[in-house]
Amino acid sequence: MPDPSLLLAPLLSFDAWLYVLIGVGLGVLFGSLPGFTATMGLAVLTPFTFWVKADQAIAMLLGLLVSAIFSGGVPAILLNTPGTPASIAMTWDGHPLARQGKAGLALGLNAIGAFLGIFLSLVVLLLAALPLSRLALRFGPAEYFAVAVFGLSTIVGVSGGSMWKGMATGLIGLLLAVIGLDSITGYPRFTFGQPELLDGVSFIPVMVGLFGIAEVLTQMAGPARQQLDGSAQTSGMLPTMAEARPLWAHGLRGSLMGIWIGIMPAAGADVGAILAWDQSRRFSKTPELFGKGSLEGLIAATTGANAGIGGSLVTTLALGIPGDSAAAVLIGALLMHGLQPGPLLFRNRPDLVATIVALVFMASLVTLVWGLIGARLLAKILRIRDQFLWATVLAVSLGGSYALNQSTGDVWTAVAAGIFGFALRRQGFPMGPLVLGLILGPMAESNLRRALALSEGSLATFVTRPISLVFLVLAALTLLWPLFSKSGTDSRLPDSSVPDADTL
């Protein structure tokens, strides 16, 4: 576990609180509006964090992530439309509660459940730090390659039901990653004589295009979102003692489920929330109320969704494997600041790991307070007209892409990625695998070649080293999993209007 003083430092820093507050504010905006996801918020914000220190950037980005996942529950409860896929399960009991005149209570439970889930997931993250840092000492090129392959195998999981389409976009991401000078020999690949391409494709403008511009174009082509009718009351947010007593067990169970699902790469907060809700129903004394306004169901879904954040950070920080699109963008942001998530992070930068834990805690605390006192404002955000939001995202996305390197080439990259992403998404091609390939591609290739150079070309090096073998077996199991798992959705789960499951 990191030195407690390292955990305390951000808590005593005015700067840290300020940047967390900014991130939380932006996260509230992106999470509350259906279609405007945490991933989109992270992608749009990332270029702007270039001008601040790494820890300040992380504070903003984590604040945004935490509050966006929480805020996604607000339209889920008030409009029956999840703000993010992570809040799908919150519609099932949250909206019936709102229709029963208990919107305030539902919003309050959403805030409390978010805090509880994140807090417990951070405890797990702290406990996981020490064993992971010890494991990191044994990592060589073969292990890094195996970890990258394992990460790439999760493309199956982030493909949103179309494995082949996910593999295609994943391969495109890997191919984009090889553009530029070869990191080992310096040989130019797919540069077509253009000096701008020697450094490779700029990751941030690609992300901004895929998750910012493409998302706006997709929303423009889709149906208008439902508007709030103003009838929802937002008072009486705290449950009574009698109401709260049976909820603790469901909150705890939901948190544990969310943490476990979050740790597993490619299973995001949406899966965690749905499984937490389902498990809670199985253990409930009143399962017949689930889907009709059960407080137990709502707290299980909320804790399940939010606990996934800490769980996901375990794999993201320890292995450098992004479990979902939001984590992939977060890794991109860390790389931009010269921080390489992965096994060595826990050994070389325990201060950073402690800072991240503290910042997530601070963000969850701010989100809790904001969730309990700012519910009325949250409801008003839902009344902002789409056109203004689209225009803001487009202008800020392109401006941010340019500002990073002050290069018009990056503006063109963002525009091209946006149009490309829109065209592919219209045909059901998920974008998550593309980002995964773009991030993990260089790690996989360089370590494959280094490992082969060290073993004088022998592939046996990947299966004779235990850690490498374990990750390769895990990768094989992940790829083969769809053959053994049941297809389709659980017909017992309530229906919901589900936004694009590609992004968080």
Added chain:
Amino acid sequence: MSGSRVVAFVMAVGSLAIVATTLAWPGGNAGVPGPALVPRLLGVALLLVALVLVRTPGTSAPPMVRHHLAVPATMLLLAVYAAGWRVVPFGVLTAAVLLTFFRLTGTRWTVALPTAVGMAVTLQLLFERGLGVRF
């Protein structure tokens, strides 16, 4: 032919071009792969996946329920925006693009004009004064 099959066909052609391009690159020596190996393998893999997708019955894209003209027009507008960068002053260009976008998406002149100008001024201040970006 469904849209996803068209996309898969384009991917197949593209992957062939990738494989062909890598044939001229150094292949490596003594069992250690050179710069050509990984892109070539990826090109072959993409070709195989694209062929599977071409043979898979595709579903048509969801219908565009609104902004039928505004979506392609916005794409064009974004290209114009990128082309005009550093040619037209940033504030003027941004205001003009935003105004056009608002009008494309059905916003009234009386709302669109002040909003576009206000947003352009805010963005210029944010980038130039706040972040020190030069356009």
